[in-house]
Amino acid sequence: DADVTQTPRNRITKTGKRIMLECSQTKGHDRMYWYRQDPGLGLRLIYYSFDVKDINKGEISDGYSVSRQAQAKFSLSLESAIPNQTALYFCATSDPGLAGGPHNEQFFGPGTRLTVL
Amino acid sequence: QKEVEQDPGPLSVPEGAIVSLNCTYSNSAFQYFMWYRQYSRKGPELLMYTYSSGNKEDGRFTAQVDKSSKYISLFIRDSQPSDSATYLCAMSDGGTSYGKLTFGQGTILTVHP
Numbered sequence: 001d002a003d004v005t006q007t008p009r010n011r012i013t014k015t016g017k018r019i020m021l022e023c024s025q026t027k028g029h030d031r032m033y034w035y036r037q038d039p040g041l042g043l044r045l046i047y048y049s050f051d052v053k054d055i056n057k058g059e060i061s062d063g064y065s066v067s068r069q070a071q072a073k074f075s076l077s078l079e080s081a082i083p084n085q086t087a088l089y090f091c092a093t094s095d096p097g098l099a100g101g102p103h104n105e106q107f108f109g110p111g112t113r114l115t116v117l
Numbered sequence: 118q119k120e121v122e123q124d125p126g127p128l129s130v131p132e133g134a135i136v137s138l139n140c141t142y143s144n145s146a147f148q149y150f151m152w153y154r155q156y157s158r159k160g161p162e163l164l165m166y167t168y169s170s171g172n173k174e175d176g177r178f179t180a181q182v183d184k185s186s187k188y189i190s191l192f193i194r195d196s197q198p199s200d201s202a203t204y205l206c207a208m209s210d211g212g213t214s215y216g217k218l219t220f221g222q223g224t225i226l227t228v229h230p
Contacts, residue, residue: 004160031216040125041222042123042220042221042222043205043220044220045217048217050216090160092160096216104209104218106163106216108162109160110159111158111159
């Protein structure tokens with residue numbers, strides 16, 4: 001089973017609709033992240049959370065909100081979707097105490113492809 | 118100017134070629150340098166990482182960091198069609214209180230038989 005799962009994998013919606021993207025992880029990591037990926041722009045950080053009570057804005061948080069329901073769950077919401085939020089969205093986790101690699105290695109889910117018409 | 122610059126390509130090479138992927142950066146506080154590989158319709162996965170300056174080799178892959186020039190490279194020897202993917206460089210200042218990674222734009226690589 002995948003360690004980081006995202007639902008849905010694909011979503012088409014209309015301008016103005018509220019959308020929630022969900023992320024679950026079984027890795028036991030405290031840190032979770034939401035990114036969006038656009039062609040030519042790489043991965044840009046939307047929000048991140050270091051534990052259930054800690055939520056922080058990333059570089060492009062406008063138009064988005066998040067909820068950390070539990071250590072294993074981190075949801076991203078688009079309150080009123082607009083076409084320029086069409087992108088590939090990734091959830092990631094990390095554990096700074098992880099042995100054997102860089103302490104800030106991030107583990108990504110498979111992504112959600114969101115289209116806003 | 119972006120903190121990390123990476124040529125998005127696309128890059129197309131024949132099987133067996135040596136591939137060179139590069140990133141430049143502006144933040145001198147970066148200490149951890151990583152390369153992620155992303156296959157189509159998948160999330161990125163860590164391929165290699167290097168701490169500070171120097172070289173690191175893993176099979177056909179070599180990562181180089183030149184902090185004096187703020188320049189990192191990934192070399193792929195004897196490239197294979199299975200190497201076709203998007204390669205993203207990522208960097209961190211190593212602060213455990215944040216853990217933020219700054220990514221390059223990604224380079225799309227195609228290795229054709």
